[in-house]
Amino acid sequence: MSAATLSTPAAGDDARITLRGHLRHTGALVRRNLLWIRQDPESMADALLMPVIFTLLFVFVFGGSIGQALGGGQDQYVQYVIPGMIAMMSMTLSQGVGTGFSQDFNSGVMDRFRSLPIGRGSVLFAKISVELLRMLFATAVLMIVAVAVGFEITDWPGLFATVALSTAFASSIMWVFLTLGVILKNAQSVQAMGFLVLFPLQFGSSIFAPTTSMPGWLQAFTDYNPLSTLADAARGLMVGGPVAHDLWVTLGWSVAITAVMAPVAIHKFRTKS
Amino acid sequence: MTRIDTRTGGAAVTVRGLVKHYGETKALDGVDLEVREGTVMGVLGPNGAGKTTLVRILSTLLAPDSGQATVAGYDVVRQPRQLRRVIGLTGQYASVDEKLPGWENLYMIGRLLDLPRKEARARADELLERFSLTEAAKRPASTYSGGMRRRLDLAASMIGRPAVLFLDEPTTGLDPRTRNEVWDEVKRMVGDGVTVLLTTQYMEEAEQLASELTVVDKGRVVAGGGIEELKARVGGRTLRIRPADAAQLRPLAGHLDDLGITGLASTTVDGDTGTLLVPILSDEQLTAVVGAVTSRGITLAAVTTELPSLDEVFLSLTGHRASAPQDTVPTEDREEVSV
Numbered sequence: 001m002s003a004a005t006l007s008t009p010a011a012g013d014d015a016r017i018t019l020r021g022h023l024r025h026t027g028a029l030v031r032r033n034l035l036w037i038r039q040d041p042e043s044m045a046d047a048l049l050m051p052v053i054f055t056l057l058f059v060f061v062f063g064g065s066i067g068q069a070l071g072g073g074q075d076q077y078v079q080y081v082i083p084g085m086i087a088m089m090s091m092t093l094s095q096g097v098g099t100g101f102s103q104d105f106n107s108g109v110m111d112r113f114r115s116l117p118i119g120r121g122s123v124l125f126a127k128i129s130v131e132l133l134r135m136l137f138a139t140a141v142l143m144i145v146a147v148a149v150g151f152e153i154t155d156w157p158g159l160f161a162t163v164a165l166s167t168a169f170a171s172s173i174m175w176v177f178l179t180l181g182v183i184l185k186n187a188q189s190v191q192a193m194g195f196l197v198l199f200p201l202q203f204g205s206s207i208f209a210p211t212t213s214m215p216g217w218l219q220a221f222t223d224y225n226p227l228s229t230l231a232d233a234a235r236g237l238m239v240g241g242p243v244a245h246d247l248w249v250t251l252g253w254s255v256a257i258t259a260v261m262a263p264v265a266i267h268k269f270r271t272k273s
Numbered sequence: 274m275t276r277i278d279t280r281t282g283g284a285a286v287t288v289r290g291l292v293k294h295y296g297e298t299k300a301l302d303g304v305d306l307e308v309r310e311g312t313v314m315g316v317l318g319p320n321g322a323g324k325t326t327l328v329r330i331l332s333t334l335l336a337p338d339s340g341q342a343t344v345a346g347y348d349v350v351r352q353p354r355q356l357r358r359v360i361g362l363t364g365q366y367a368s369v370d371e372k373l374p375g376w377e378n379l380y381m382i383g384r385l386l387d388l389p390r391k392e393a394r395a396r397a398d399e400l401l402e403r404f405s406l407t408e409a410a411k412r413p414a415s416t417y418s419g420g421m422r423r424r425l426d427l428a429a430s431m432i433g434r435p436a437v438l439f440l441d442e443p444t445t446g447l448d449p450r451t452r453n454e455v456w457d458e459v460k461r462m463v464g465d466g467v468t469v470l471l472t473t474q475y476m477e478e479a480e481q482l483a484s485e486l487t488v489v490d491k492g493r494v495v496a497g498g499g500i501e502e503l504k505a506r507v508g509g510r511t512l513r514i515r516p517a518d519a520a521q522l523r524p525l526a527g528h529l530d531d532l533g534i535t536g537l538a539s540t541t542v543d544g545d546t547g548t549l550l551v552p553i554l555s556d557e558q559l560t561a562v563v564g565a566v567t568s569r570g571i572t573l574a575a576v577t578t579e580l581p582s583l584d585e586v587f588l589s590l591t592g593h594r595a596s597a598p599q600d601t602v603p604t605e606d607r608e609e610v611s612v
Contacts, residue, residue, distance in 0.1 A: 021387060024387065025385055027384070028385050032370065032373060032381050039373070039413050040372060108368030111362070112362070112429065114333075115333065115362045116385050117358045117386070
């Protein structure tokens with residue numbers, strides 16, 4: 001700010017922001033994103049309605065027949081599909097970071113941020129934090145609907161562990177959508193591209209139905225599809241069954257996706273003109 | 274107000290040989306520029322001249338391919354963090370958050386500039402008051418009129434009490450009345466001693482706000498200097514004659530064209546104002562024309578000479594219109610020409 005800083009040029013430029021500074025900046029940006037929701041409550045519609053609609057749809061449309069295949073009925077299917085829904089939502093709602101980011105770039109707000117003396121990371125972290133909050137809200141809605149259609153919460157620690165795991169996975173997948181948000185032209189493209197990624201991952205998984213009746217090549221895919229492992233881990237944690245293998249595979253995916261995509265997203269963000 | 278380091282010799286912005294290419298397109302092709310502390314530099318040029326690219330490089334949003342630029346003594350490439358502390362940016366692109374209320378926009382930027390909460394609040398109140406936005410403080414910026422948005426934009430760029438302010442086409446897309454409003458605000462900011470680099474395609478805007486001009490075209494500087502200085506360099510005045518009887522206009526024009534005064538270009542009849550425009554290169558020509566008119570015994574209602582407008586200055590410097598300086602006459606399609 002003063003002439004004195006002139007004598008310490010160049011290197012370590014970014015290091016000059018203290019941790020408190022980063023937290024302050026991230027806080028100001030989180031506040032901004034929360035105010036968006038207050039100004040525009042409709043933006044919460046997806047987080048509110050998706051868990052309701054998808055749960056009702058799957059339970060009442062497919063519940064009977066898949067439940068029978070599982071050796072029970074609709075009740076059996078509710079126990080099966082709800083943990084999977086948590087996995088699905090972690091993925092679908094993650095898209096929001098990408099579309100929101102794209103809007104910021106196109107509206108010029110991002111230029112304002114980038115001309116301010118703040119770390120680029122603050123902008124990314126603020127976005128991710130708010131989207132994770134939205135996801136937790138959607139999970140709460142989902143659990144209310146789940147109980148309403150007959151889901152029995154028998155294992156509270158298991159439920160919390162599931163939420164923690166899906167949050168961890170979501171925060172890794174968000175880097176993918178952030179990257180899309182930075183490199184694609186507009187929010188529509190981000191959504192379209194996101195859909196292309198999401199759809200096969202969601203349906204080529206064990207989220208909605210057991211994979212045992214699928215052809216071998218598809219099973220090979222679903223076995224290592226992180227959404228399958230996340231759904232299976234959630235099932236194990238919430239209603240019982242094996243957990244360890246799926247848990248590790250899911251965590252492995254989370255770490256790997258973050259390790260690859262976070263640097264890519266940050267780099268693309270920094271160098272975007 | 275942040276002081277500018279005296280080692281830079283009073284230059285708030287220094288640009289040397291700045292080059293930026295987008296593929297084959299040379300957005301900036303070796304630009305040199307200097308803005309003295311406390312002055313307003315107008316960067317004038319048509320769309321695609323490289324004005325926005327220049328501002329984006331100076332505000333660290335874009336890295337140059339080569340060349341050097343410093344703002345308040347800080348290098349745009351090596352010291353972006355320090356540089357961002359002392360600049361404000363308003364323009365075509367850097368914008369306010371439409372979904373947030375005006376006050377929240379300013380408070381957020383205050384916090385991002387490390388003001389303590391209390392100070393950020395006070396600064397937001399103060400600037401809303403100053404830019405006459407207090408009543409709209411709680412409304413989302415999306416409900417603002419064009420002029421209010423620009424004022425909020427200006428307020429946002431003033432939060433950190435910048436030493437150098439970049440205004441990228443601050444009134445593009447605004448109606449004339451709102452444009453005047455924004456000009457008044459900018460003049461007040463200049464009165465506070467902030468150094469301004471302003472890009473514009475409006476000659477009128479440059480004349481209103483800037484003390485010095487840099488005329489750019491196709492990524493190159495084609496002229497620079499004080500406004501009067503540029504006018505003088507282009508030379509050529511226009512004599513505007515209004516006969517008392519408008520019916521005399523055309524005969525008078527024909528008479529002057531037939532007379533064949535040495536070096537006199539052809540005259541133009543401006544029917545709307547009932548005047549005859551005669552480009553003049555010298556005092557001798559002026560005398561000859563006036564003599565010729567009076568010898569015809571025509572009663573005149575008005576005779577004035579005009580310096581060339583910035584429009585003409587620009588056209589003559591860039592040669593975008595096929596006319597030589599002495600042929601230019603004030604044009605009615607001011608804004609179309611500059612696009």
